[in-house]
Amino acid sequence: MKHDVINELNDDIVEVQQQNLIRLSQSAKQLPLKVGKIRSQWSGGYLSPFKGRGMEFDEVRPYQVGDEIRNLDWRVMARTGKPYTKMFREERERSVLLFVDLNVPMFFATQKAFKSVIASYAASLLAWSANFHGDRVGGLIFSEQQHIELRPKRGKKAVIQYIQQLAEHRAWADWSNNTDTIADDSNSTEQALFRLQHVTNPGSLIFMISDFRGLTEQAEQTVAQLAKHNDIVLLFIYDPIESELPPKGMYRVSNQDSSAFTLDTNNAKFRVQFHENFMSRKAHLVKLCQRYGMYFLPLCTQANILATLQTGLGVRRR
Template sequence: MIFGKQASTTSELVSVSLKTLLDLARPAAGLDLKHSTIRAGQSGGYVSRFKGRGMEFEEARGYQPGDDIRSIDWRVTARTGETHTKVFREERERPVFISVDNRPAMHFATRGVFKSVLAAKLAGLLAWAAQHHGDRIGGQIFTGSVCRELKPQNGKHAVLRFLNAISNQDDDNLLEQATITLEHVLARLMHHARPGSLVYIISDFRGINDQVEAYLAKLSRHCEVVLIFVYDPLESHLPEKGRYRFTDDKRDVVIDTGDRQRLLKYQQHFTRRLNQAEQIAKKMGLAFIQCSTIDDPIQRLR
């Protein structure tokens, strides 16, 4: 049994509180939402290489010589009997869409904080940074059985809505049969992230496959995509031979690492997953960030 301050400290390692996410507002102020890709020094500021106007409809006016015929407003033209064209203005606020993995496998760590806690903190920092830049904040949070989207909105209330959704995840979802796959998540993401959005996907990318790659390719045609790969150090380096105890404050499991072949297979699964995610990012020119459970998320985003 854990008492007092130790219990509070342990709780912060395995779950994230709303207060913790709110406290990230100050350190997030110094973050820049421009990201270099693996392939080149491309940046993703407010001038995008992706398709999509980045423009918002303002009014319809009479057609003038030189106007793009693709902008003709056929409804107004039909109603008035005179040719009208649509006038657009630049959007000053870019939609920032943050997808956060909270599946059961994310509730694990051997050092530092749970991967789920790290993902929540990364998402919180990005949401606050977007708000500081005047962008609209929305997102997607998915467990093993539930996937929820929040439409991008303006202002501090949008950040609070998003952070509330992250911190109020139901632990019962971890015990339900996993039905949400990475393919399913990305298929939904394509419908909710509008063209011109800056999209972050924070995950350990379990279940990455060719279909996931195809969805990312489609998404990256119209959005700027940043992949943030979270992992535990044990996944990348085999532990020393011995017996190790794992706990989630409710259940204890003891694992004997004497079976080196089994551990090697586990590590190979991780390496294959990391390499596949990294290669996809390189091929598509996406920004790719690795962050382990012992890393400072602020420093990694910088």
Template sequence: MIFAKQAGPANELISVSLKTLVDLARPAAGIKLKHSAIRSGQSGGYVSRFKGRGMEFEEARVYQPGDDIRSIDWRVTARTGEPHTKMFREERERPVFISVDDRPAMHFATRGVFKSVLAAKLAGLLAWAAQHHGDRIGGQIFTGNVCRELKPQNGKHAVLRFLNAISSNRLDQVQAETNAASAITLEQVLARLIQHARPGSLVYIISDFRGINDQAETHLAKLSRHCEVVLIFVYDPLESHLPEKGRYRFIAMDGVYAASLSGTGAATGDERDVVVDTRDRQRLLNYQQHFTRRLHQLEQTAKKLGLAFIQCSTTDDPIQRLR
């Protein structure tokens, strides 16, 4: 099994163009932004973490039998001498905030497309679906050393701004990462997400969740108190199971996977051959257990916090997975 690097920026297996993301507008029309958390199914299109969240005050009217006493407008009641009730209307839009992992480990695949390409397409579909629903679209894109956020805005322009940031991000990050002092951890990314995702937002986090730890889970817990959160776990089939007995040669690009596949230190240079001997049963077992533990941790975290959880392989059709 060999994953060969194909030359040329037009190769949609290893990079994604703005045109590809724009063309997702039509298939995204059939995607509903409604997800069930693991612990319970949710009814209604928009789920709220707080009673009254997603509602705007409209007017105060004279109290009628059956009105909730908690909705009484005491100021108007005191001024008029007659009980009045606050009336609310549902907001017709909400912020949809999409966090996209573009760290080096996402630029890998043995089949299908790069995890980074899959993440970009998932983000594009979600952004267009939000636009079709009349929601505001914003997001976060993070690399190994750079993290940037886009404030939610209305309309097609907001989607195009977000998609352009995704498609051009790999080129923009090269110089930035060269000058960066230190790497950004997943927990730092989630801490920033708490600051930028407004209460009541629908938040998608698309990642392979490498580096998730107790502190990252704490940040997810804080985020889930104010927002509806959906975790989308992106992975390559090789990450879950190595091939059966034999020696296999892989290409490690940018030194990303040499360490995890060979059990040695990180590679240097743009490419490096990695030979994996799966006849070593202990190494094979350790490798598979590592993935299983990460998947189990994510599932348990989602269940505990009431988050929706979606798995998507590099060989899956992102449109069908979201539908």
């Protein structure tokens, strides 16, 4: 049976409560990160498996037919005169990094909850899931005014620390107090990605959770560098109205600063152009993922968060 995580947890709509994110630990047990494949709604099937945990040297053994030449231990061969093969074992843990965007455009909703709230719930579910599988949890939480880096650590304490930083990030207070944020969200994203490189070890699994409105060409280059040695999932958060306008009519819309304007959706040409702009932005993200071997997972704010993550991570329903 599918449960709506938001509705089960006291309806966090415009901000998140730390205790609610902690309570997600039980739901996260239904979200295994050990699955080998991530599903793409755009490819119509399964993409290649995760690169997975890194490999560390274990021992050498005599060469056997079929061993890869690149794994031969030339130093041992020089010393013994016989071919030996290096044996590797999978590292017992990996780093799962959660890159969460709390820039101003994420504080928006027409239904259910802010994109920032949905992003926080998704990040918390993934953090708990990583913990249950013995992985280290860390990442970066950022807005125009504040960047918080958390180096990957293992254990429940690391997840609690991440959730605390997420729930107490100043972006929530800035929005609530109508703080004037003059910083450029694209510049914020570029800086955040640059800093993410410093907390990322090769072989990590990185979830980038954002609406990607601040993804500049420079930011994309940094993402491409990260994708060379890590698995990256772009978790694309969007509100229903961003993909398609409401029925024809006149709508009164309020902004964060309490100003308001009228949205006229009667113009057919405007409706088509609006939808095409969204699809173009979405297609760009898909192509970016295809180019650099990343994974694309869209998450509408109206959707069931846990079910969307389960489907996207390739969990098969019985």
